Structures are given as C-alpha cells and as structure tokens.
Amino acid sequence: GAVVSQHPSWVICKSGTSVKIECRSLDFQATTMFWYRQFPKQSLMLMATSNEGSKATYEQGVEKDKFLINHASLTLSTLTVTSAHPEDSSFYICSARSLAGGSQETQYFGPGTRLLVL
Amino acid sequence: GQNIDQPTEMTATEGAIVQINCTYQTSGFNGLFWYQQHAGEAPTFLSYNVLDGLEEKGRFSSFLSRSKGYSYLLLKELQMKDSASYLCAVSDSNYQLIWGAGTKLIIKP
Numbered sequence: 251g252a253v254v255s256q257h258p259s260w261v262i263c264k265s266g267t268s269v270k271i272e273c274r275s276l277d278f279q280a281t282t283m284f285w286y287r288q289f290p291k292q293s294l295m296l297m298a299t300s301n302e303g304s305k306a307t308y309e310q311g312v313e314k315d316k317f318l319i320n321h322a323s324l325t326l327s328t329l330t331v332t333s334a335h336p337e338d339s340s341f342y343i344c345s346a347r348s349l350a351g352g353s354q355e356t357q358y359f360g361p362g363t364r365l366l367v368l
Numbered sequence: 369g370q371n372i373d374q375p376t377e378m379t380a381t382e383g384a385i386v387q388i389n390c391t392y393q394t395s396g397f398n399g400l401f402w403y404q405q406h407a408g409e410a411p412t413f414l415s416y417n418v419l420d421g422l423e424e425k426g427r428f429s430s431f432l433s434r435s436k437g438y439s440y441l442l443l444k445e446l447q448m449k450d451s452a453s454y455l456c457a458v459s460d461s462n463y464q465l466i467w468g469a470g471t472k473l474i475i476k477p
Contacts, residue, residue: 296465
C-alpha cells in the first residue's frame, strides 16, 4: 500500500518559536497533499490543500501567514507553524492523494505529529 | 450545505457483527471512503465505494447506495483490536473529502 511519512512525530517547543513538519509520500507521487489538525476527542479538521508547484488553498479560519505550506516536489510537503503559541498545540496529520486510476483518489495518511507549545 | 451523519458511539461484543451507518448529502459524489482511527493515531484507509453494492475485504465489508445517500461498514468476527473510531468521508465534485465526525466503536469481551 501507499506509505506516507511525517517528521518529526513529536515536538515540544517554546512559545514564539517556529516549527517545521515534513510530510513525504515514500512509494508514490502525490500531486496533492492535505494538512489536518485534530484536537483530543474531536474530528479531523482540514487546514489546507497543497498542490505541487502552486500555492496552498487554506480553509476558512486558518491563517495562511501562521501556517506556511510548501509543496516543492511530488513527494514532499512541509507545514511551518510560525510563532507558535500554546493554543497551537495539537495533533497535525498530513495525507497524500494517490492517483490510482479512474476516479479513485484515495488519501493516505502520515502517522501524525504531536506539537506541544509551552 | 454538505453533511455527513454517522452515530457518535456504538458498543458491540467480541466475536459479534456490527454495522456502522453513514448518510450523506454533498455537492457531487466521487466516491465514499471508510477510515479506521485508533486513539492517538492517524487514520488508516479501509475501503472505497463509488458504485452501488457491497465491497468485501476480509472481515470488513462496505456497502453503498448512491440513490439513498447511504453507506454502511460491516465488521464481522469482532476483535478487541477493532475498538477504534470509524470515519466516513465522501469525495465531492471537487474531489475534496467531506468528513463525518466518526463513530467510536467499543468492543466488550
């Protein structure tokens, strides 16, 4: 099956610092990657859709200047949380869309990154 | 508006069968996905339906009726490790996934 990795899996940082999270599709090319955030016992919340070589599309209420997304290649997207604050502490999950042919476009998820801002 | 409905929580017994329903109203339809998410982990892909009917994959089966806007995930021979949240998601006309809130499945011995 399609494998997506995320790095780091855990990060603890001080308030005001920036944190970069990498998402890689290991065995397939992903023209589109998605960034989600999930708070404890809550649903997945889509933050932004990232297409290779173009600007990300952010969901309503997500600050594009705070959550910088770069999708530089067909296998790598990065999310940078700038000037992180405690309220940004969450579980950040990326997914990559595999074009499996026909109309099936399955999203495969990375293992997630837990961010704790002190 | 777009809407995905699924029960918040279900309880079943080890070895039994459970059916998790999902109804949807979306702008366009390009398939319905089921994902499993264990506590503290990312979702993993279970199944995809785009045509009406039943798709069987081992102990798990997924059914779709497009005319009714309805799907279900059927889990047979339940095991304790099946305790997880099950997420229903529909791909809309723009191939964006619209997510349900998930159904927490509790398996009791």
